[in-house]
Amino acid sequence: MDTELTRSSVMESNGAAKEPARNGDRSANRDPAETDCDALLSVHVSNGNGDLAAEPYAPEQARNADRAANGDPGATAGDALLSVPVSCSSAVCRIKKELTEVVFWKVQLWKIIIFILLVMVAVIMISLALCTVIHKDVDDEFDSSLFKFPRYFNGSFQMPNMVPTEDLYNLSSNESQNLTADLQKKLSDVYSSSNALGRYFSRAEITAFRNGSDVTDYRLMFVLPEEEKESIGKFIVCREIVYNVLRQFLYDQEDDGLEYIDPRTLTMFLQDV
Structure with missing residues (x-):
């Protein structure tokens, strides 16, 4: 009996001695280079016996990140990634410092x-x-005194809103003169504002209001330079271009008054000189 009691006491003593040693493993195995902050940052994991053991990986990982930031060849790729925020913030601070110098x-x-x-x-x-x-456009510079060769276009059109009256057909009456002036201004504005024909245009005339109808006769006069009259008369101041410029204008106009011209009734031909 005394032997068993003695053996039991010895086992209890050994167990009590081992328990403090287990609890002090973290202090005994502690890296001298670690600081108190490293110990606080260390990760505690459970071992197989249910006890908590300090994991030294977190402080070591922080040190490896510092090594990567300082260009230590022994640092790993993961350490280099951990060091990126530090270097980026340093670059920003450096740029700010340089800009404020x-x-x-x-x-x-x-x-x-x-x-x-x-x-x-x-x-x-x-x-x-x-x-x-x-800047000056070369095409806008020309000598109008050289334009001496006349070129005429005659034609007619109908004005559906025109009401035939005796005063209208009398060219000396106020009604006839006012309408004539308005139509001549309209035709003159069309060709004077044309980029292709504006420099060659001279005047527009209303020659007659046909008695008993809404047909009006007109004449257009252009002046060409003598030296270039053949080429300009063939490719620029030709019937097709002069006709289409007026026709397009008539299609764009609004039917809102007496001066409305029906574009479908427009006729034009070149007068031989």
Whole structure:
């Protein structure tokens, strides 16, 4: 009996001695390079006996990240990835510091950069404005005194809104003269504003209001330079172009008054000189 009691006491003593040693493993095996913060950051995992053991991976991983940031060849790829935020923030801080440096007097670098950009924009805008003002279109420069060769186009059109009256057919009456002036102005505006025919156009005339109908006769006069009358008369001031310019205008007009001209009734032919 005494032997069993003695053996039991010895086993209890051994067990009690081993338990503190297990609880102190973390302190006994602690890396001297670790700080108190590393110990707090260490991860505790459960071992097979149900006890908690300190995992030294987190502090070691932080140290490896620092090694990767400092260019240590022993660092791993994962360590390099962990170091990216630190380097990025350092680059941003470095750029901010460089931009806020004083170049001269109290002027900082970022102010000089903005000033240079504003000057460049102003120079570009001024250059564009000057080019627009100074530039002259060669086609707009011509000597009208050289235009001496006349070219006539005659034709007719109908005005459905026109009410035939005796005063209208009397060219000396106010009604006839007013309508004639309005129609001549309309035709003159059409050709004077034409890019192709404007320089050659001379005048438009209303020659007659046909008695008893809504048909009106007109004449268009163009003046061509003597030296180029053949080529211009063939390709520019020709019946097709003169006719189509007026016809397109009549299709674009609005039917809102006495001066409305039916484009379907427009006729035109070249008068031989």
